[in-house]
Amino acid sequence: MAKAYDYLFKLLLIGDSGVGKTCVLFRFAEDQYNATFISTIGIDFKIRTIELDGKKIKLQIWDTAGQERFRTITTAYYRGAMGILLVYDITSEKSFDSIRNWIRNIEEHASADVERMLIGNKCDMNDRRQVSKERGEKLAIEYGMKCMETSAKLNENIENAFFTLARDIKAKTEKRLNQNRPGSNSQNGTGSNTKLKPKDNGGSKSSFFKMCTIL
Amino acid sequence: MILKIDFPVKQKEVTKFHHQIYLDLLRTLPNNVKFSSKYSQGVNQLQEVLQVFCLHNPSIGYCQGMNFIVGISLLFLEPEDAFWCLVVITEKLFLPHYFDSGLVGAQADQQCLKNLIELKLPDLHDHLESLELDLSSITLNWFLAIFIDALPFETMLRIWDCFLLEGSKILFRYSLALLHMHKNTLMENNDTISIFKSLKYSVKFTFDIDGLNKIAFEQLEPFPKRKEIIQKQKNYLRIKLESWKSRRLQKINQDIIEWDSENDEQNFHLKIDCSSFVDGNFVWVCYGGQMEGNVMIGDLEMKKMSVQNIVTESKILSIVAIEEFDLVLMGLLSGNLIGFNSVNKEQLWNLNLKDSILNMLSVKAETNFYRLYCAHSNGKLTYIELDSDKEPSEIFDINVSSSPIEWIELVIDDHEEKYIWLASANTVYVYNERTLLNETKFEVSVNQFDHILMLKHTKNGVLLSIKGSSIIHLYDYNTYKCKLLFDVKLNLRLSIEKDDDFSFSRNRLTCFLSLDNNLIWFGTGDGYLLIYSIEIYEQKKIDKLHKKFSLNTQIFKRIMSRRNFSLATDFNLDYIYHERAKLNVKRRDSSLPDKFLDKNSKKEMKKFKSEFILKDISKHLDVPSENEFKINICNNYDLEYKMDLLTKAKISDQPVRTIMSKKIGDEIAVITCSGNYGEDETVLKWSQKDKNWKNEPFIEMCPITNIPKRPLYAKIEYFQNLKNKKETKKFF
Numbered sequence A: 001m002a003k004a005y006d007y008l009f010k011l012l013l014i015g016d017s018g019v020g021k022t023c024v025l026f027r028f029a030e031d032q033y034n035a036t037f038i039s040t041i042g043i044d045f046k047i048r049t050i051e052l053d054g055k056k057i058k059l060q061i062w063d064t065a066g067q068e069r070f071r072t073i074t075t076a077y078y079r080g081a082m083g084i085l086l087v088y089d090i091t092s093e094k095s096f097d098s099i100r101n102w103i104r105n106i107e108e109h110a111s112a113d114v115e116r117m118l119i120g121n122k123c124d125m126n127d128r129r130q131v132s133k134e135r136g137e138k139l140a141i142e143y144g145m146k147c148m149e150t151s152a153k154l155n156e157n158i159e160n161a162f163f164t165l166a167r168d169i170k171a172k173t174e175k176r177l178n179q180n181r182p183g184s185n186s187q188n189g190t191g192s193n194t195k196l197k198p199k200d201n202g203g204s205k206s207s208f209f210k211m212c213t214i215l
Numbered sequence B: 001m002i003l004k005i006d007f008p009v010k011q012k013e014v015t016k017f018h019h020q021i022y023l024d025l026l027r028t029l030p031n032n033v034k035f036s037s038k039y040s041q042g043v044n045q046l047q048e049v050l051q052v053f054c055l056h057n058p059s060i061g062y063c064q065g066m067n068f069i070v071g072i073s074l075l076f077l078e079p080e081d082a083f084w085c086l087v088v089i090t091e092k093l094f095l096p097h098y099f100d101s102g103l104v105g106a107q108a109d110q111q112c113l114k115n116l117i118e119l120k121l122p123d124l125h126d127h128l129e130s131l132e133l134d135l136s137s138i139t140l141n142w143f144l145a146i147f148i149d150a151l152p153f154e155t156m157l158r159i160w161d162c163f164l165l166e167g168s169k170i171l172f173r174y175s176l177a178l179l180h181m182h183k184n185t186l187m188e189n190n191d192t193i194s195i196f197k198s199l200k201y202s203v204k205f206t207f208d209i210d211g212l213n214k215i216a217f218e219q220l221e222p223f224p225k226r227k228e229i230i231q232k233q234k235n236y237l238r239i240k241l242e243s244w245k246s247r248r249l250q251k252i253n254q255d256i257i258e259w260d261s262e263n264d265e266q267n268f269h270l271k272i273d274c275s276s277f278v279d280g281n282f283v284w285v286c287y288g289g290q291m292e293g294n295v296m297i298g299d300l301e302m303k304k305m306s307v308q309n310i311v312t313e314s315k316i317l318s319i320v321a322i323e324e325f326d327l328v329l330m331g332l333l334s335g336n337l338i339g340f341n342s343v344n345k346e347q348l349w350n351l352n353l354k355d356s357i358l359n360m361l362s363v364k365a366e367t368n369f370y371r372l373y374c375a376h377s378n379g380k381l382t383y384i385e386l387d388s389d390k391e392p393s394e395i396f397d398i399n400v401s402s403s404p405i406e407w408i409e410l411v412i413d414d415h416e417e418k419y420i421w422l423a424s425a426n427t428v429y430v431y432n433e434r435t436l437l438n439e440t441k442f443e444v445s446v447n448q449f450d451h452i453l454m455l456k457h458t459k460n461g462v463l464l465s466i467k468g469s470s471i472i473h474l475y476d477y478n479t480y481k482c483k484l485l486f487d488v489k490l491n492l493r494l495s496i497e498k499d500d501d502f503s504f505s506r507n508r509l510t511c512f513l514s515l516d517n518n519l520i521w522f523g524t525g526d527g528y529l530l531i532y533s534i535e536i537y538e539q540k541k542i543d544k545l546h547k548k549f550s551l552n553t554q555i556f557k558r559i560m561s562r563r564n565f566s567l568a569t570d571f572n573l574d575y576i577y578h579e580r581a582k583l584n585v586k587r588r589d590s591s592l593p594d595k596f597l598d599k600n601s602k603k604e605m606k607k608f609k610s611e612f613i614l615k616d617i618s619k620h621l622d623v624p625s626e627n628e629f630k631i632n633i634c635n636n637y638d639l640e641y642k643m644d645l646l647t648k649a650k651i652s653d654q655p656v657r658t659i660m661s662k663k664i665g666d667e668i669a670v671i672t673c674s675g676n677y678g679e680d681e682t683v684l685k686w687s688q689k690d691k692n693w694k695n696e697p698f699i700e701m702c703p704i705t706n707i708p709k710r711p712l713y714a715k716i717e718y719f720q721n722l723k724n725k726k727e728t729k730k731f732f
Helices: A021-030 A068-077 A093-097 A099-109 A133-142 A158-180 A183-188 A190-214 B012-025 B041-056 B066-076 B079-093 B104-120 B122-130 B136-144 B153-166 B169-181 B183-188 B192-204 B209-219 B226-267 B554-562 B571-589 B599-608 B712-730
Strands: A007-015 A043-052 A055-064 A083-089 A115-121 A146-149 B271-278 B282-289 B292-299 B304-312 B316-322 B327-332 B336-341 B347-352 B357-366 B369-376 B380-386 B395-399 B405-412 B418-424 B427-432 B438-443 B452-458 B461-466 B471-475 B482-487 B509-515 B519-524 B528-538 B566-568 B613-615 B639-650 B656-664 B667-674 B683-689 B692-697 B699-701
Touching (some): A007 A021, A007 A099, A007 A158, A021 A043, A021 A055, A021 A083, A043 A068, A043 B136, A043 B192, A055 A068, A055 A158, A068 A099, A083 A099, A093 A099, A093 A133, A099 A115, A115 A133, A115 A158, A133 A146, B012 B041, B012 B066, B079 B153, B104 B122, B104 B169, B122 B183, B136 B192, B153 B169, B153 B209, B169 B183, B169 B192, B169 B209, B169 B226, B183 B192, B271 B667, B282 B304, B282 B316, B304 B336, B327 B357, B369 B405, B418 B452, B427 B452, B461 B509, B471 B509, B482 B639, B509 B656, B509 B667, B519 B656, B519 B667, B639 B692
Parallel strands (some): A007 A055, A007 A083, A083 A115, A115 A146, B304 B699, B357 B405
Antiparallel strands (some): B271 B282, B282 B292, B292 B304, B336 B347, B357 B369, B369 B380, B380 B395, B452 B461, B461 B471, B509 B519, B528 B639, B656 B667, B667 B683, B683 B692
């Protein structure tokens, strides 16, 4: 049986209870909005295949329970995740404050090179906003990740968020693949080759610094 | 139970989960008309039942999943019955710890299910194993919410029927039956996603209840007996519980480290200043910096201690407890005297005495009446009368000296007369305790700039030592004469380190204590604890072997006298030494009268260190003539004291700060405090077992979680690791 996709990316949605993780996922996977969801218990998943630069990418997205006591179960899924979406609710200060804890959780349980993205959901409810866009951006910069405000209800930025994350993971994966077999790279076309060059420099630079810190 | 009554919704147990319950109210049965809006009857009842359950079982509180159980119950039952239904399900039908904060029971059941799959559906098990696939992603929901949303409603209700009748065993039976039913679909698929997807999908459409029952109760036979399943469940629960507990402990420890890292990192260097027994079983240990004082309270029996929520405006220099009034008094650097209630640890009053309180002494005068003496750095002694835990009104000041009074000691002489001995600079002032009249004063060293470290009353006399010196003096309290000089350093190191006159000697005494049975405890600057026994002999009976450890023997003299010399390699340094000698030489060694420097010892010294050119500096000094000495050394005693080292132990790298003792029952408990706050084993409890003294450390507990805190070195290591981890991460 031929593979129906070129890449399989495992993504994870985390964030406090009630920030709309399931709605975001439902919007992305089924392109529907449904206000009558039941609370997620433990873990759930959805799948969607997207196309990026001519490659078929299957996204396997895990949706997690937000309640604190489920963390023992959900953290088991961090390890395999290649991308993590940290979701907060722009109408809830508390859910934004928790992001730091969630990041700590990622640092503890996820692999070190996981792609992260900050999602401020429910941006359709601007009148009840408690977390300004700037604060979200500031936090994202602090932890070196991208950030986006979304609305599952109005379908704002949902596609964009998942596509951006998928693109970042794809770039990272391809870079690694190319590094692993530099000879067999020529088929990919010159375009990608020239693109990779500056990145290669960056790579060696970082390893130089790494040496420095060890010393 | 009638749920309509006003129950205290604002109780801590409820408010903790209020938000989570609120979030889930409309996410329970959103398509049911009774649960569809905020104002629906079912939603209100759901909220009430869940909140009452939080009160009923605070250790579980509210866990997502319980909303489904109550929601389904409410479709058929009155709220009260729905509540009891929830109680039975969570507390009787499921394993313990099923819904509580680690979901340990639920995870144990998943292990158990896995084991049963292996037993009853080995081919499926192998298939899943080969894919490294963990079914619990799906099956956890089956158990936690008892198949709600996983199965068609009717099928689910049939399982509920059996479940309520037979307990959680039935969930295994149905889970296996479902897997068995859809086994072929699962076996066909070869990747995780499609297996999960097909399982979820086909289970969702299991309308064939009778078929399912047939598999569950006929085809799966022989199914493991209830007992066997319970045994399995229990085993897995135990394993899970243990690992969870250890992980949680780690996690909480980490949280605490991060939580108090900001406060604590600054606190690490905070020195332990003083300590006191309070109410028999507790010990208060004060530590702090210039601008703050903190208190740790240790439990003598449990050997646990925790930081209290007591923060004073400056360093706590002395602490005294008056048990009769449940009163703890703290003397601060700022000159404030603070009264605390020892039971509820609340501040009762705060009195400003204008000058730093260096030491305090409380003397019981009669019942319900105490006299408190506070020694001040301006040389005054404050006398306070206390008859209750109320703020004292009668305060008197007595001018004692122009130097700070650093210690007050109650001395009772042979005629049962009470005196207080005040140590100020190198002078001891003796006051009558009743009349507060100055009886006498005497100097204990030549150098006026010496400071007496502390005084301790023993039945042989009063022990004292000079700050920075390792020599202990024993003074007779009738004649005020020195009966014994003893250098503790003799027992600390054989090769005597080269002292310079500008820093503290590592061997200096930092505190000492005398016990009733002629035991003397010493704490030193380099963290040694030495226990000596004093024995009194008539002079002729002295064992020669012990002689070298007491006064008037050659070795002692030689080493003592060395301190009055400086060794120089060059004559040109003469002037420097001359100047330095003027300033400093006398500071450290002056507890020894120059009388001991006889010509013989000088000669011996020369022999001892022949490679150096020995220079006698005292030659250049204006040494006062012998008549001017006020130090009385008693040489012609009939009795001689023998100091015998019983125990020597290094208990810290930092100075030993305090030693104190208390009789508890027949035993004597000694508490030593050393080092700084946050270090490992700073507070030790010593007890005597078969003549040996053994110590047990106090463990510092976090006051919030009651979990042991990591000691300083572990914290530093943790921070280092964290930092390294973060740094390496940046480069990925």
